[in-house]
Amino acid sequence: xxxxxxxxxxxxxxxxxxxxxxxxxxxxxxxxxxxxxxxxxxxxxxxxxxxxxxxxxxxxxxxxxxxxxxxxxxxxxxxxxxxxxxxxxxxxxxxxxxxxxxxxxxxxxxxxxxxxxxxxxxxxxxxxxxxxxxxxxxxxxxxxxxxxxxxxxxxxxxxxxxxxxxxxxxxxxxxxxxxxxxxxxxxxxxxxxxxxxxxxxxxxxxxxxxxxxxxxxxxxxxxxxxxxxxxx
Amino acid sequence: xxxxxxxxxxxxxxxxxxxxxxxxxxxxxxxxxxxxxxxxxxxxxxxxxxxxxxxxxxxxxxxxxxxxxxxxxxxxxxxxxxxxxxxxxxxxxxxxxxxxxxxxxxxxxxxxxxxxxxxxxxxxxxxxxxxxxxxxxx
Numbered sequence: 001x002x003x004x005x006x007x008x009x010x011x012x013x014x015x016x017x018x019x020x021x022x023x024x025x026x027x028x029x030x031x032x033x034x035x036x037x038x039x040x041x042x043x044x045x046x047x048x049x050x051x052x053x054x055x056x057x058x059x060x061x062x063x064x065x066x067x068x069x070x071x072x073x074x075x076x077x078x079x080x081x082x083x084x085x086x087x088x089x090x091x092x093x094x095x096x097x098x099x100x101x102x103x104x105x106x107x108x109x110x111x112x113x114x115x116x117x118x119x120x121x122x123x124x125x126x127x128x129x130x131x132x133x134x135x136x137x138x139x140x141x142x143x144x145x146x147x148x149x150x151x152x153x154x155x156x157x158x159x160x161x162x163x164x165x166x167x168x169x170x171x172x173x174x175x176x177x178x179x180x181x182x183x184x185x186x187x188x189x190x191x192x193x194x195x196x197x198x199x200x201x202x203x204x205x206x207x208x209x210x211x212x213x214x215x216x217x218x219x220x221x222x223x224x225x226x227x228x229x230x231x232x
Numbered sequence: 233x234x235x236x237x238x239x240x241x242x243x244x245x246x247x248x249x250x251x252x253x254x255x256x257x258x259x260x261x262x263x264x265x266x267x268x269x270x271x272x273x274x275x276x277x278x279x280x281x282x283x284x285x286x287x288x289x290x291x292x293x294x295x296x297x298x299x300x301x302x303x304x305x306x307x308x309x310x311x312x313x314x315x316x317x318x319x320x321x322x323x324x325x326x327x328x329x330x331x332x333x334x335x336x337x338x339x340x341x342x343x344x345x346x347x348x349x350x351x352x353x354x355x356x357x358x359x360x361x362x363x364x365x366x367x368x369x370x
Contacts, residue, residue: 010340011339011340011342012249012342012343013246013249013250013253013339013340013342013343014245014246014249015249016248016249016252016253016343017244017245017246017247017248017249017250017252018245018248018249019252020248020249020251020252021245021248105243105245106242106243108243108244108245109243109244109245109248110244
Protein backbone atom coordinates (compact mmCIF):
# COMPACT_ATOMS: atom_id res chain seq x y z
CA UNK A 1 0.00 0.00 0.00
CA UNK A 2 1.33 3.42 -0.99
CA UNK A 3 2.36 6.04 1.55
CA UNK A 4 -0.05 8.92 0.99
CA UNK A 5 1.21 12.46 1.41
CA UNK A 6 -0.76 15.71 1.52
CA UNK A 7 1.24 18.78 0.48
CA UNK A 8 0.37 22.26 1.74
CA UNK A 9 2.17 25.35 0.44
CA UNK A 10 0.74 28.54 -1.00
CA UNK A 11 3.27 28.61 -3.86
CA UNK A 12 2.43 26.28 -6.71
CA UNK A 13 6.04 26.39 -7.87
CA UNK A 14 7.18 24.95 -4.53
CA UNK A 15 4.40 22.33 -4.51
CA UNK A 16 5.44 21.16 -7.98
CA UNK A 17 9.05 20.85 -6.88
CA UNK A 18 8.11 18.95 -3.72
CA UNK A 19 5.71 16.73 -5.62
CA UNK A 20 8.35 15.83 -8.19
CA UNK A 21 10.84 15.07 -5.40
CA UNK A 22 8.47 12.86 -3.40
CA UNK A 23 6.87 10.97 -6.27
CA UNK A 24 10.26 9.74 -7.49
CA UNK A 25 10.12 7.47 -4.48
CA UNK A 26 8.49 4.16 -5.28
CA UNK A 27 5.56 3.47 -3.02
CA UNK A 28 4.89 7.14 -2.23
CA UNK A 29 1.99 9.13 -3.60
CA UNK A 30 1.05 12.80 -3.25
CA UNK A 31 -2.67 12.33 -2.70
CA UNK A 32 -3.52 16.03 -2.56
CA UNK A 33 -2.26 19.60 -2.64
CA UNK A 34 -3.55 22.54 -0.63
CA UNK A 35 -2.68 26.22 -0.90
CA UNK A 36 -3.80 27.48 2.51
CA UNK A 37 -4.30 26.17 6.03
CA UNK A 38 -8.06 25.93 5.88
CA UNK A 39 -7.99 23.91 2.69
CA UNK A 40 -5.31 21.70 4.24
CA UNK A 41 -7.59 20.78 7.13
CA UNK A 42 -10.55 20.03 4.86
CA UNK A 43 -8.43 17.88 2.57
CA UNK A 44 -6.77 16.05 5.46
CA UNK A 45 -10.16 15.16 6.93
CA UNK A 46 -11.31 13.89 3.54
CA UNK A 47 -8.17 12.14 2.29
CA UNK A 48 -6.73 10.88 5.61
CA UNK A 49 -3.10 11.07 4.41
CA UNK A 50 -0.32 9.21 6.18
CA UNK A 51 1.86 12.34 6.26
CA UNK A 52 0.98 16.03 5.96
CA UNK A 53 3.72 18.44 4.86
CA UNK A 54 2.81 21.98 5.86
CA UNK A 55 4.47 25.28 4.99
CA UNK A 56 4.53 27.61 7.98
CA UNK A 57 3.79 30.79 6.04
CA UNK A 58 0.38 30.19 4.43
CA UNK A 59 -2.50 32.65 4.09
CA UNK A 60 -5.82 32.43 5.97
CA UNK A 61 -4.47 29.89 8.46
CA UNK A 62 -0.73 29.56 8.98
CA UNK A 63 1.11 26.25 9.17
CA UNK A 64 1.51 26.23 12.96
CA UNK A 65 -2.19 26.76 13.61
CA UNK A 66 -3.00 24.26 10.86
CA UNK A 67 -0.82 21.71 12.66
CA UNK A 68 -2.55 22.40 15.98
CA UNK A 69 -6.01 22.05 14.48
CA UNK A 70 -5.11 18.89 12.57
CA UNK A 71 -3.84 17.24 15.71
CA UNK A 72 -6.80 18.40 17.76
CA UNK A 73 -9.03 16.76 15.17
CA UNK A 74 -6.96 13.56 15.06
CA UNK A 75 -3.75 13.10 17.11
CA UNK A 76 -2.69 10.35 14.70
CA UNK A 77 -1.91 12.82 11.91
CA UNK A 78 1.82 13.01 11.27
CA UNK A 79 2.89 16.52 10.33
CA UNK A 80 6.16 17.81 8.91
CA UNK A 81 6.57 21.58 9.08
CA UNK A 82 8.44 23.33 6.28
CA UNK A 83 9.86 26.73 7.08
CA UNK A 84 12.20 29.38 5.72
CA UNK A 85 13.51 30.14 9.22
CA UNK A 86 14.75 28.03 12.11
CA UNK A 87 14.55 30.63 14.88
CA UNK A 88 14.22 29.34 18.45
CA UNK A 89 10.68 30.62 18.65
CA UNK A 90 9.54 28.93 15.43
CA UNK A 91 11.13 25.65 16.47
CA UNK A 92 9.49 25.76 19.92
CA UNK A 93 6.10 26.58 18.44
CA UNK A 94 6.34 23.81 15.85
CA UNK A 95 7.24 21.27 18.51
CA UNK A 96 4.57 22.57 20.89
CA UNK A 97 2.03 22.38 18.06
CA UNK A 98 2.85 18.67 17.72
CA UNK A 99 4.87 18.55 14.51
CA UNK A 100 6.91 15.36 14.19
CA UNK A 101 9.21 16.77 11.54
CA UNK A 102 10.83 20.14 10.93
CA UNK A 103 12.64 20.88 7.66
CA UNK A 104 14.10 24.10 6.26
CA UNK A 105 12.80 24.87 2.77
CA UNK A 106 16.31 25.66 1.58
CA UNK A 107 17.32 22.10 2.57
CA UNK A 108 14.12 20.37 1.46
CA UNK A 109 15.74 18.70 -1.54
CA UNK A 110 18.23 17.08 0.85
CA UNK A 111 16.11 16.49 3.97
CA UNK A 112 12.46 16.07 3.07
CA UNK A 113 12.70 12.50 1.79
CA UNK A 114 14.59 11.51 4.95
CA UNK A 115 11.94 13.31 7.03
CA UNK A 116 9.07 11.45 5.38
CA UNK A 117 10.98 8.17 5.74
CA UNK A 118 11.49 8.84 9.43
CA UNK A 119 7.78 9.49 9.98
CA UNK A 120 6.94 6.39 7.91
CA UNK A 121 9.07 4.41 10.39
CA UNK A 122 7.37 6.06 13.36
CA UNK A 123 10.37 8.26 14.15
CA UNK A 124 10.69 12.03 14.22
CA UNK A 125 12.91 14.16 12.02
CA UNK A 126 14.39 17.55 12.81
CA UNK A 127 17.16 19.67 11.39
CA UNK A 128 20.39 19.57 13.44
CA UNK A 129 19.60 22.94 15.05
CA UNK A 130 16.41 21.53 16.53
CA UNK A 131 18.31 18.53 17.87
CA UNK A 132 20.64 20.96 19.63
CA UNK A 133 17.69 22.64 21.31
CA UNK A 134 16.28 19.31 22.39
CA UNK A 135 19.63 18.34 23.90
CA UNK A 136 19.82 21.70 25.67
CA UNK A 137 16.64 20.67 27.47
CA UNK A 138 14.16 23.05 25.92
CA UNK A 139 11.53 20.34 25.88
CA UNK A 140 12.07 19.12 29.45
CA UNK A 141 8.96 19.25 31.51
CA UNK A 142 8.95 22.38 33.63
CA UNK A 143 11.79 24.03 31.69
CA UNK A 144 9.15 25.90 29.64
CA UNK A 145 11.53 28.50 28.26
CA UNK A 146 8.88 30.19 26.16
CA UNK A 147 6.72 30.66 29.19
CA UNK A 148 9.66 31.83 31.32
CA UNK A 149 10.66 34.43 28.77
CA UNK A 150 7.28 36.12 28.82
CA UNK A 151 5.32 34.80 31.79
CA UNK A 152 2.69 37.50 31.59
CA UNK A 153 1.80 37.25 27.88
CA UNK A 154 -1.89 36.62 27.52
CA UNK A 155 -2.87 33.58 25.50
CA UNK A 156 -5.15 33.93 22.52
CA UNK A 157 -7.68 31.20 21.84
CA UNK A 158 -7.39 29.23 18.61
CA UNK A 159 -10.22 31.26 17.11
CA UNK A 160 -8.62 34.53 18.19
CA UNK A 161 -5.37 33.49 16.49
CA UNK A 162 -7.30 32.77 13.30
CA UNK A 163 -8.94 36.19 13.43
CA UNK A 164 -5.59 37.82 14.21
CA UNK A 165 -3.99 36.27 11.13
CA UNK A 166 -6.79 37.28 8.81
CA UNK A 167 -6.91 40.85 10.10
CA UNK A 168 -3.11 41.11 9.89
CA UNK A 169 -3.34 39.91 6.27
CA UNK A 170 -5.47 42.98 5.56
CA UNK A 171 -8.96 41.52 5.56
CA UNK A 172 -11.92 43.51 6.84
CA UNK A 173 -14.12 42.19 9.62
CA UNK A 174 -16.78 41.37 7.04
CA UNK A 175 -14.30 39.35 4.93
CA UNK A 176 -13.09 37.54 8.03
CA UNK A 177 -16.69 36.74 8.94
CA UNK A 178 -17.30 35.19 5.51
CA UNK A 179 -14.12 33.11 5.67
CA UNK A 180 -14.81 31.83 9.15
CA UNK A 181 -18.55 31.44 8.70
CA UNK A 182 -19.29 33.84 11.54
CA UNK A 183 -21.35 36.97 11.86
CA UNK A 184 -19.57 40.28 11.43
CA UNK A 185 -20.62 41.16 14.96
CA UNK A 186 -18.88 38.06 16.32
CA UNK A 187 -15.71 38.93 14.43
CA UNK A 188 -15.86 42.46 15.81
CA UNK A 189 -16.18 41.00 19.32
CA UNK A 190 -13.16 38.77 18.74
CA UNK A 191 -11.25 41.77 17.39
CA UNK A 192 -12.06 43.84 20.49
CA UNK A 193 -11.06 40.99 22.78
CA UNK A 194 -7.79 40.50 20.91
CA UNK A 195 -6.90 44.18 21.04
CA UNK A 196 -7.79 44.38 24.72
CA UNK A 197 -5.91 41.18 25.70
CA UNK A 198 -2.80 42.23 23.83
CA UNK A 199 -3.07 45.92 24.74
CA UNK A 200 -2.96 46.94 21.07
CA UNK A 201 -4.39 50.16 19.71
CA UNK A 202 -4.34 49.83 15.93
CA UNK A 203 -4.27 47.33 13.10
CA UNK A 204 -0.65 48.30 12.56
CA UNK A 205 0.10 47.15 16.13
CA UNK A 206 -1.74 43.94 15.36
CA UNK A 207 0.34 43.33 12.23
CA UNK A 208 3.56 43.85 14.20
CA UNK A 209 2.32 41.44 16.87
CA UNK A 210 1.39 38.86 14.22
CA UNK A 211 4.82 39.05 12.60
CA UNK A 212 6.69 38.86 15.95
CA UNK A 213 4.67 35.83 16.99
CA UNK A 214 4.90 33.95 13.68
CA UNK A 215 1.21 34.21 13.00
CA UNK A 216 2.14 35.69 9.63
CA UNK A 217 5.54 35.54 7.99
CA UNK A 218 7.28 38.14 5.93
CA UNK A 219 9.80 36.83 3.40
CA UNK A 220 12.97 38.91 3.78
CA UNK A 221 14.51 39.98 0.43
CA UNK A 222 18.09 39.01 1.31
CA UNK A 223 17.29 35.53 2.58
CA UNK A 224 19.93 33.09 1.46
CA UNK A 225 20.32 29.34 1.57
CA UNK A 226 21.87 28.03 4.76
CA UNK A 227 25.58 27.65 4.03
CA UNK A 228 26.69 24.02 3.92
CA UNK A 229 29.24 24.57 6.68
CA UNK A 230 26.49 25.18 9.27
CA UNK A 231 24.59 22.01 8.56
CA UNK A 232 25.83 18.88 10.26
CA UNK B 233 10.01 26.00 -31.62
CA UNK B 234 12.94 24.40 -29.77
CA UNK B 235 14.12 26.41 -26.77
CA UNK B 236 17.14 25.50 -24.65
CA UNK B 237 16.78 26.72 -21.08
CA UNK B 238 19.24 27.14 -18.21
CA UNK B 239 17.70 27.29 -14.72
CA UNK B 240 19.44 29.39 -12.07
CA UNK B 241 18.14 29.45 -8.48
CA UNK B 242 19.82 28.67 -5.16
CA UNK B 243 16.93 26.46 -4.02
CA UNK B 244 16.88 22.98 -5.60
CA UNK B 245 13.16 22.63 -4.90
CA UNK B 246 12.42 25.80 -6.88
CA UNK B 247 14.58 24.54 -9.77
CA UNK B 248 12.66 21.26 -9.67
CA UNK B 249 9.37 23.13 -9.76
CA UNK B 250 10.50 25.25 -12.70
CA UNK B 251 11.71 22.15 -14.54
CA UNK B 252 8.37 20.44 -14.02
CA UNK B 253 6.54 23.44 -15.48
CA UNK B 254 8.86 23.82 -18.47
CA UNK B 255 9.45 20.25 -19.53
CA UNK B 256 5.78 19.74 -20.30
CA UNK B 257 6.21 21.93 -23.37
CA UNK B 258 7.10 20.08 -26.54
CA UNK B 259 10.46 21.14 -27.94
CA UNK B 260 11.62 22.89 -24.80
CA UNK B 261 14.62 21.43 -23.03
CA UNK B 262 16.16 22.29 -19.67
CA UNK B 263 19.82 21.89 -20.59
CA UNK B 264 21.26 22.62 -17.15
CA UNK B 265 20.94 24.13 -13.69
CA UNK B 266 23.04 26.47 -11.58
CA UNK B 267 22.73 27.54 -7.95
CA UNK B 268 24.39 30.97 -8.08
CA UNK B 269 25.49 33.67 -10.48
CA UNK B 270 29.06 32.45 -10.88
CA UNK B 271 27.96 28.92 -11.75
CA UNK B 272 25.40 30.44 -14.13
CA UNK B 273 28.12 32.22 -16.11
CA UNK B 274 30.11 28.99 -16.43
CA UNK B 275 27.05 27.08 -17.58
CA UNK B 276 26.09 29.76 -20.11
CA UNK B 277 29.51 29.33 -21.73
CA UNK B 278 29.35 25.55 -21.62
CA UNK B 279 25.74 24.95 -22.61
CA UNK B 280 24.84 27.89 -24.87
CA UNK B 281 21.17 28.14 -23.80
CA UNK B 282 18.60 30.31 -25.57
CA UNK B 283 16.99 31.49 -22.32
CA UNK B 284 18.39 31.81 -18.81
CA UNK B 285 15.71 31.66 -16.09
CA UNK B 286 17.32 33.56 -13.25
CA UNK B 287 16.59 34.24 -9.59
CA UNK B 288 17.63 37.58 -8.06
CA UNK B 289 18.78 36.69 -4.55
CA UNK B 290 21.56 34.12 -4.63
CA UNK B 291 24.87 33.57 -2.84
CA UNK B 292 28.30 34.37 -4.32
CA UNK B 293 26.85 36.46 -7.17
CA UNK B 294 23.26 37.68 -7.32
CA UNK B 295 21.07 37.56 -10.40
CA UNK B 296 21.35 41.23 -11.31
CA UNK B 297 25.15 41.07 -11.46
CA UNK B 298 25.02 37.81 -13.38
CA UNK B 299 22.55 39.30 -15.84
CA UNK B 300 24.81 42.25 -16.59
CA UNK B 301 27.69 39.89 -17.34
CA UNK B 302 25.50 37.57 -19.38
CA UNK B 303 24.46 40.52 -21.53
CA UNK B 304 27.99 40.80 -22.79
CA UNK B 305 27.51 37.39 -24.37
CA UNK B 306 24.05 38.19 -25.68
CA UNK B 307 25.23 40.29 -28.58
CA UNK B 308 26.72 37.29 -30.35
CA UNK B 309 24.42 34.51 -29.20
CA UNK B 310 20.91 36.01 -29.00
CA UNK B 311 20.67 34.69 -25.45
CA UNK B 312 17.89 36.22 -23.31
CA UNK B 313 17.37 36.44 -19.54
CA UNK B 314 14.06 35.95 -17.74
CA UNK B 315 13.95 36.74 -14.04
CA UNK B 316 11.74 34.52 -11.87
CA UNK B 317 11.89 36.04 -8.40
CA UNK B 318 10.09 36.54 -5.12
CA UNK B 319 10.52 40.34 -5.45
CA UNK B 320 7.08 41.61 -6.37
CA UNK B 321 8.43 45.12 -6.79
CA UNK B 322 8.24 47.58 -9.71
CA UNK B 323 11.61 48.99 -8.63
CA UNK B 324 13.31 45.60 -8.73
CA UNK B 325 11.69 44.89 -12.06
CA UNK B 326 13.10 48.15 -13.47
CA UNK B 327 16.56 47.22 -12.17
CA UNK B 328 16.26 43.81 -13.81
CA UNK B 329 15.30 45.29 -17.16
CA UNK B 330 18.08 47.87 -16.85
CA UNK B 331 20.50 44.99 -16.23
CA UNK B 332 19.49 43.63 -19.62
CA UNK B 333 16.74 41.12 -18.81
CA UNK B 334 13.97 40.64 -21.32
CA UNK B 335 11.45 39.25 -18.84
CA UNK B 336 10.42 39.41 -15.19
CA UNK B 337 7.84 37.25 -13.39
CA UNK B 338 7.10 36.70 -9.73
CA UNK B 339 7.52 33.23 -8.20
CA UNK B 340 4.11 33.27 -6.56
CA UNK B 341 2.57 33.45 -10.06
CA UNK B 342 5.13 31.34 -11.90
CA UNK B 343 2.59 28.62 -12.67
CA UNK B 344 0.42 31.26 -14.38
CA UNK B 345 3.09 33.29 -16.17
CA UNK B 346 6.22 31.21 -16.75
CA UNK B 347 5.36 29.47 -20.01
CA UNK B 348 4.06 32.62 -21.67
CA UNK B 349 7.12 34.50 -20.41
CA UNK B 350 9.61 31.98 -21.80
CA UNK B 351 7.71 31.90 -25.11
CA UNK B 352 7.87 35.70 -25.40
CA UNK B 353 11.45 36.10 -24.23
CA UNK B 354 12.72 33.33 -26.51
CA UNK B 355 11.33 35.39 -29.39
CA UNK B 356 13.08 38.50 -28.02
CA UNK B 357 9.85 40.08 -26.78
CA UNK B 358 9.61 41.77 -23.38
CA UNK B 359 7.39 40.02 -20.83
CA UNK B 360 6.80 41.44 -17.35
CA UNK B 361 4.26 40.38 -14.76
CA UNK B 362 4.03 41.48 -11.16
CA UNK B 363 1.42 39.90 -8.90
CA UNK B 364 -1.31 41.69 -10.78
CA UNK B 365 -1.81 41.05 -14.50
CA UNK B 366 0.77 40.00 -17.06
CA UNK B 367 1.90 42.31 -19.84
CA UNK B 368 3.62 41.33 -23.01
CA UNK B 369 5.04 43.77 -25.51
CA UNK B 370 7.24 43.56 -28.54
